[in-house]
Amino acid sequence: MRTPILVGERDVVDVVRPVHPVASVYTRPSRDVPWGTRLSDLVDRLHENGADEATIDDVVSALQYEPATAVAVFADGGNVPAMYATPGRNGPDLVQVGAAHMLPLLEWSQEMPTCVLVVEERATVWVTVSPGRLVATVVEPVRCAAETAVAACGVALGRSCARLVAVRGSDRLVERLRDAFGPDVTVRPVRTPTAARLTGLARTTAALWTAGKVADLAERSHQPGHTVQGVDETLDALARGTVQDLLVTTGSSGGPSAWFGAKARQVRPFDDSVPPAWVRRRGAAADVAVRAALLSGASVRVLRPGLPGSPEGGLGGLCRFPLSVVRS
Numbered sequence: 001m002r003t004p005i006l007v008g009e010r011d012v013v014d015v016v017r018p019v020h021p022v023a024s025v026y027t028r029p030s031r032d033v034p035w036g037t038r039l040s041d042l043v044d045r046l047h048e049n050g051a052d053e054a055t056i057d058d059v060v061s062a063l064q065y066e067p068a069t070a071v072a073v074f075a076d077g078g079n080v081p082a083m084y085a086t087p088g089r090n091g092p093d094l095v096q097v098g099a100a101h102m103l104p105l106l107e108w109s110q111e112m113p114t115c116v117l118v119v120e121e122r123a124t125v126w127v128t129v130s131p132g133r134l135v136a137t138v139v140e141p142v143r144c145a146a147e148t149a150v151a152a153c154g155v156a157l158g159r160s161c162a163r164l165v166a167v168r169g170s171d172r173l174v175e176r177l178r179d180a181f182g183p184d185v186t187v188r189p190v191r192t193p194t195a196a197r198l199t200g201l202a203r204t205t206a207a208l209w210t211a212g213k214v215a216d217l218a219e220r221s222h223q224p225g226h227t228v229q230g231v232d233e234t235l236d237a238l239a240r241g242t243v244q245d246l247l248v249t250t251g252s253s254g255g256p257s258a259w260f261g262a263k264a265r266q267v268r269p270f271d272d273s274v275p276p277a278w279v280r281r282r283g284a285a286a287d288v289a290v291r292a293a294l295l296s297g298a299s300v301r302v303l304r305p306g307l308p309g310s311p312e313g314g315l316g317g318l319c320r321f322p323l324s325v326v327r328s
Contacts, residue, residue: 012134015074015082016100016291019262019281023051024101025059026086026094028070035066042095049097052077072105086133099260099283102290103250107302109133110210112202114162117193118153118177120169125149129160130198149173150180157185164205166190166198213245213301214309216318229316231256231285232269238292239265242319246293248286249303249314258285264295289315 015022023046030038039060046056054077062073062083070089074082089108094101114132118125127149128141144152153165165187167174178187186205190197220226228237235258237243257270261278267288268276283291293300298317303310310316 011082012102012105013294016102016294018076018100019260019279020076021050021052021055021097021281022100023049023055023059023073023075024094024096025063025073025075026070026089026091026104027063027067027073028086028089028091028093029066029068038093039063042093045095046097049095051097054078055097074100084134096284096287099281099287099291101284101287102294102300103248103286103302106290106300107250110302111206112199113164113206113209114160115164115166115198115202116153116156116160116162117198118149118165118167118169118173119193120146120149120167120173125152125169125173127152127156129156129162130166130195130202132162132202146173150176153177154180157181164188164202166193166201168193210301210303210307213247213318214303214307216245217247217311217316218309220318226319227316228319229311230313231258231289231315234289234311234315234317235267235269235285235292237317237319238267238289238296238298241265241296242321243293243296243298243317244320245299245301245318246289247301247303247311247316247318248290249305249307249310251305251314255314256285257282258288260288260291264292267292286314 058075069087115130
């Protein structure tokens with residue numbers, strides 16, 4: 001049986017990269033229905049969604065025994081299989097075949113980001129990493145002199161891809177870290193860095209980040225070319241490589257379709273009359289947009305349905321630079 005894993009966000013790119021169909025299966029433990037019955041239902045739904053036998057065999061192999069925790073399985077017949085443990089994720093069993101359906105995994109992971117913890121003790125500083133939902137490497141605790149704390153923290157941020165730093169120490173150290181890494185990194189003081197306190201800090205910071213992106217969308221929308229909203233505009237911006245932050249609402253995968261190809265910029269709204277010249281597949285516009293964003297290095301922020309200020313049509317983005325610069 002394949003072992004569920006927690007990996008870094010960079011590894012998620014390999015899951016969305018294929019142009020061929022990928023089966024995305026989300027499931028969680030349940031005592032209401034026997035696992036054998038649920039697995040048979042998943043297989044039926046994979047058949048209904050057009051999965052080939054090799055892909056179905058891959059899913060069955062991964063889920064032969066009921067997982068002890070909620071999991072997300074991505075399968076394509078043995079080429080790029082992946083299985084993620086997603087403890088605490090709620091929701092019914094889900095099956096989708098086509099472009100990898102990453103929204104539930106990304107939504108679950110962004111609720112608890114990785115945190116670099118800096119603890120100042122007299123003349124020394126300890127730097128370690130508190131793993132978030134997805135983490136590629138956990139940095140071993142580092143003891144260093146106070147004057148090298150910023151450098152040690154920078155190494156931990158780079159290795160863990162974290163954007164949050166919790167500091168138990170002097171106000172001077174907090175300000176030094178903010179000066180060194182802001183505004184891309186959030187630095188927050190903490191009195192008692194217990195596991196529960198760091199979890200709460202990560203959750204509240206994630207909520208602040210989401211609110212900030214929505215506020216940025218509203219503020220920049222008054223500046224022509226700085227934002228996009230709606231399926232067509234967002235896909236056009238992704239095709240031009242101008243999206244810095246993609247905002248996507250959960251549940252939007254049931255919306256319109258779009259074309260996607262092998263490269264990040266090979267995306268466009270679905271149009272039967274004028275198909276693109278490149279080798280293409282059809283997928284849900286939200287999944288196609290997420291795939292393009294991840295392949296291009298843009299960030300993805302998942303929004304809950306009904307969140308005030310969400311982009312029109314469930315898709316929107318903040319641009320790296322005004323679109324007029326690109327079009328001129």
